[in-house]
Amino acid sequence: MVLLQDPSIKYTKFDPHLKLEDRQWPSKTFSKPPRWLSTDLRDGNQSLPDPMTVEEKKVYFKKLVEIGFKEIEVAFPSASQIDFDFTRWCVENAPDDVAIQVLAPCRVPLIKRTIESLKGAKRAIVHIYMATSDCFRDVVFGLSKQETKKQATECTKYVRDLTKDSTDPAILKTHWLFEFSPETFSDTDPDYALDVCESVKAAWEPSLENPIIFNLPATVEMATPNVYADQIENFCSKISEREKVCVSLHPHNDRGCAVAAAELAQLAGADRVEGCLFGNGERTGNVDLVTLALNLYTQGINPQLDFSDINSVIDVVEKCNKIPVHPRAPYGGQLVVCAFSGSHQDAIKKGFKKHSERKRKMEEEDKKLGRKQPRVSHWKMPYLPLDPQDIGRTYEAIIRVNSQSGKGGASWIILRNLELDLPRGLQIEFSKVVQRETEAKTRELKTSEIINLFEDKYVVYPENDGVNLRKIDAFELTDYHSHNNKEAGKRTVISTIKNNDRTIELFGEGNGPISAFANSLARHFGKDFDVVNYHEHSLGKDSNSQAASYINCRIGTNPPLWGVGINEDVTIAGFNALVSCLNQSVNKGFVNLQN
Numbered sequence: 001m002v003l004l005q006d007p008s009i010k011y012t013k014f015d016p017h018l019k020l021e022d023r024q025w026p027s028k029t030f031s032k033p034p035r036w037l038s039t040d041l042r043d044g045n046q047s048l049p050d051p052m053t054v055e056e057k058k059v060y061f062k063k064l065v066e067i068g069f070k071e072i073e074v075a076f077p078s079a080s081q082i083d084f085d086f087t088r089w090c091v092e093n094a095p096d097d098v099a100i101q102v103l104a105p106c107r108v109p110l111i112k113r114t115i116e117s118l119k120g121a122k123r124a125i126v127h128i129y130m131a132t133s134d135c136f137r138d139v140v141f142g143l144s145k146q147e148t149k150k151q152a153t154e155c156t157k158y159v160r161d162l163t164k165d166s167t168d169p170a171i172l173k174t175h176w177l178f179e180f181s182p183e184t185f186s187d188t189d190p191d192y193a194l195d196v197c198e199s200v201k202a203a204w205e206p207s208l209e210n211p212i213i214f215n216l217p218a219t220v221e222m223a224t225p226n227v228y229a230d231q232i233e234n235f236c237s238k239i240s241e242r243e244k245v246c247v248s249l250h251p252h253n254d255r256g257c258a259v260a261a262a263e264l265a266q267l268a269g270a271d272r273v274e275g276c277l278f279g280n281g282e283r284t285g286n287v288d289l290v291t292l293a294l295n296l297y298t299q300g301i302n303p304q305l306d307f308s309d310i311n312s313v314i315d316v317v318e319k320c321n322k323i324p325v326h327p328r329a330p331y332g333g334q335l336v337v338c339a340f341s342g343s344h345q346d347a348i349k350k351g352f353k354k355h356s357e358r359k360r361k362m363e364e365e366d367k368k369l370g371r372k373q374p375r376v377s378h379w380k381m382p383y384l385p386l387d388p389q390d391i392g393r394t395y396e397a398i399i400r401v402n403s404q405s406g407k408g409g410a411s412w413i414i415l416r417n418l419e420l421d422l423p424r425g426l427q428i429e430f431s432k433v434v435q436r437e438t439e440a441k442t443r444e445l446k447t448s449e450i451i452n453l454f455e456d457k458y459v460v461y462p463e464n465d466g467v468n469l470r471k472i473d474a475f476e477l478t479d480y481h482s483h484n485n486k487e488a489g490k491r492t493v494i495s496t497i498k499n500n501d502r503t504i505e506l507f508g509e510g511n512g513p514i515s516a517f518a519n520s521l522a523r524h525f526g527k528d529f530d531v532v533n534y535h536e537h538s539l540g541k542d543s544n545s546q547a548a549s550y551i552n553c554r555i556g557t558n559p560p561l562w563g564v565g566i567n568e569d570v571t572i573a574g575f576n577a578l579v580s581c582l583n584q585s586v587n588k589g590f591v592n593l594q595n
């Protein structure tokens, strides 16, 4: 088979049979979250190659409650004993404020068994469905429009008899809610869908306090999301007693637009959304509730669903569904907050710098003004719409380094892990070292590998801290004395450096300790040690903090080398940076050790 040159001979453009001249939804915006229903345990479960066991369903249900769902569709109780028994468990274990929803087709014996499963529930939603599109009526059921409406209406009356009109006091203890889905709504003649729902509504007789739920599914996503929004706005504006109706959405993702469809349809007037975590569900899935909720959150609206520990949610979803969450899934995917590419890393690194400056400034102001409730600084971060910490992710995972990375990536890792804020020249040089390593290894480098590369090449720490022991032949500074000759305006430095089998006494003079030490090295090794660039900053916040010194030193006529020294004493930190340059120059053969 090949793709058709002219697909119109096989597929026709969807006709919504709707001309909305005065649509309102395009100029609406969000101000509050919808009523959420999770159907992970029903629509999600029915789509799994291996449906969940009862134990898995229990774990999943508990997680949904923890996240904050107040309406959970738990099963199709007439489908199997497992579904029935699990519904019983939910009835017995659900918190008082969580409504248990169950689904049944418009078939009397199945409805009876469904309602039996809910006996004793505090809050229950009986959900029945009947497909209304021409295609389903003709192909699947062979029922006319009239017959379909009659069946939906009679089944509604039947549910009513068994629930809110029951004379059994035990049944009346439950707060009964009713939901009707004209299945395949998105492919149904809009006037006919309204006609069926009016009839169902008349049969149920909802009240202001207990509205009927009309769930209008895109059982199959038929067209662009604006078409679904038009269908919903049309329904919302024409259904009678709108105030006694809760309009619910149930988008599927056949065209990959379920999230957009759900958002536009909420603007079009819907009150409630049904979907699954990370978009599990029939075929291409139900609408992804994580994305919908966090889309609201990043617009400053509390979704009333708590994804602050998204990893634990992913853990439950993956274990129970036995389907991995895609690494690029919006918000939750493992890779969505990771920047590998150089220009992204550069922008994010700068964003974090600005962010912490803003934060510090705000904290200082708050302190000065004695504000009891400190303010939160606004999130303005290139490439990252959500602060990863808000969903329990650390900043460490944001920037990862491979062959697509620039100087920002590796220097970010060094900054986050060693608190070393590398000068620009050193960033550029180190990124080349990292680039060579990623190309040689043809893979991403781990944080520990980047740190090792950096420490091995550049850093001299306080002696005997273990790090330098990796470099057996490296020199280290073991002693120094410094004398300030004020009259001559000169500083004298006498020091000792040693490596494995050599101890060298050094003497030098200069304008300051660094130049005096550099001159002492020059004197001994017979080459200029020219300090072309020098930076320093403290590490840590307390008084015991250490100093980091960065020196770029030209030895003889060779290209300058970067060295880094760390010590409690800022002078020793500077000397150590020069010792690092010396060690590199020995390796490169820039200086002769026989001197």
Ligand SMILES: CC(=O)SCCNC(=O)CCNC(=O)[C@H](O)C(C)(C)COP(=O)(O)OP(=O)(O)OC[C@H]1O[C@@H](n2cnc3c(N)ncnc32)[C@H](O)[C@@H]1OP(=O)(O)O
Pocket: 043, 046, 076, 078, 079, 080, 105, 106, 107, 110, 129, 130, 131, 140, 141, 151, 183, 219, 282
């Ligand atoms: C869009 C959705 O997600 S809808 C929910 C779908 N979920 C599920 O189906 C999961 C659970 N379902 C099941 O386990 C089974 O389908 C059961 C137990 C409910 C029913 O099983 P069966 O009785 O064997 O029927 P089965 O599902 O194979 O076939 C459907 C039959 O019911 C009929 N039917 C389906 N819905 C209706 C309805 N609302 N009114 C009347 N008849 C209906 C079909 O026409 C078909 O009848 P036929 O056999 O005479 O052609």
Ligand SMILES: CC(C)C(=O)C(=O)O
Pocket: 043, 103, 129, 181, 183, 184, 215, 217, 218, 219, 220, 250, 252
């Ligand atoms: C039962 C209904 C609501 C359904 O799952 C669908 O139409 O997709």
Ligand SMILES: [Mg+2]
Pocket: 043, 217, 219, 250, 252, 282, 286
């Ligand atoms: Mg569905």
